[in-house]
Amino acid sequence: MAAALLARVLPSVSGPRYLLRYSHNCLVEKWFSKCISSDNRPKLPLTAYIRFCKDHQPIYRKQNPDISILDITKKLAHAWRELPPSDRQPYETAATLERQAYKEQMAKYKAQLTPAQEEVLKEEKRRKAAKRKAARKKRQSTVLGKPKRSRTAFNIFVSEHFQEAKGVSIQGKMKNLFEEWQKLASSQKQMYYQLAEDDKIRYENEMKSWEEHMAEIGHEDLIRYKNRRKISKEKKTVRKATSKKRSITLEKPLGSKRASSAPNVKKSEE
Incomplete structure (x- = not known):
């Protein structure tokens, strides 16, 4: 059952060998993490x-x-922002002293770790940093108006029938809705599949406009990786076309001025 669940969570990777290796690594990492996350840490x-x-x-x-x-x-x-420096000082002094003591204790703690535990500790630190970075990126995207992801056919079905679904808890309602969805005829499901397809088109169109805007205001890091190069090329093409048009526009008045001044010179010579 665990292997089946992992296969559903990781659909892009198949094969029992990978699942066993994945499970083994998780268990080992979890065991080490539990050991190094003891009360001594x-x-x-x-x-x-x-x-x-x-x-x-x-x-x-x-x-x-x-x-x-x-x-x-x-x-x-x-209140903290408005707090005078003299009132802040006790809190900052206490924090600085404890930070120094923490560094000393952490150095002693790391000295007792095995190489394998040290590697797990580093990996845990990297994972937490990546999680924080992803959370910040998500918050920033939300603030900047990132479009909502497209819904699946089942999501649309749930949103329409959730209120009248049987069950007291959310889990109970979802379980009953899933059973209803399984029993639904193919002709009835087709309507939800079509709505999901329309929502997918909506999402892609909105994301394209949003990512172009992000490129304009200098937030290329929020653009999906597969579109970064494409949008960068489009920006270069537009920039080249604009500069070329500007150079042609600047050249025209100079040429016309020289042409108009030639007859005057000729007349004066006559």
Whole structure:
């Protein structure tokens, strides 16, 4: 069952040999990660800002019991920005001291690790950094108005029938909807497949316009990898055509001026 699940998650890779190797690597990495993530591993110290929030959040919650955590966080961020340097100093000093102690403890901790555990630690660090980078990129894309992905036929079916679906929990509703979808006749499914195809065309058209705009404002990193080279070539072609047109436009007045001045010279000579 686990192999079947992995085959569904990784449809582009087939073969039991790969699945076994993938499972084995995951288990080994998970085991090492568990070992090196024990209680002996030093914990990251709190930053000055987090210390400030930890001290003042209970006070803000008590003073404003009806507002949400998000609003309290905004108030704390504003208060931290407005905090005088003299009041910030204790938090920053405590954070600096703990950071130095953390570095010393981490050096001692790493000295006890085996080469295999060190490699797992580095891989875990790289994976977390990649995850943070992907999250930042996703947030930036959302802010810049990236179009929503196209929906599948089943997604469209779920969105239309979710409210009246049987089941108390979301999982229960989804399970019943999946069973209904499986029983649905091919002629009825065809309508959803057509809607999904239309939505795919919509997504591609909107993404093309959005990626062209991202290239114009200097956000090539947000463009899909397969389109980066294509858009770059199109930009170069447009730039060359524009510069060529500009050079022709600049040459025309000079030529006409010389042509118009020639008869005047001839008349003066006569």
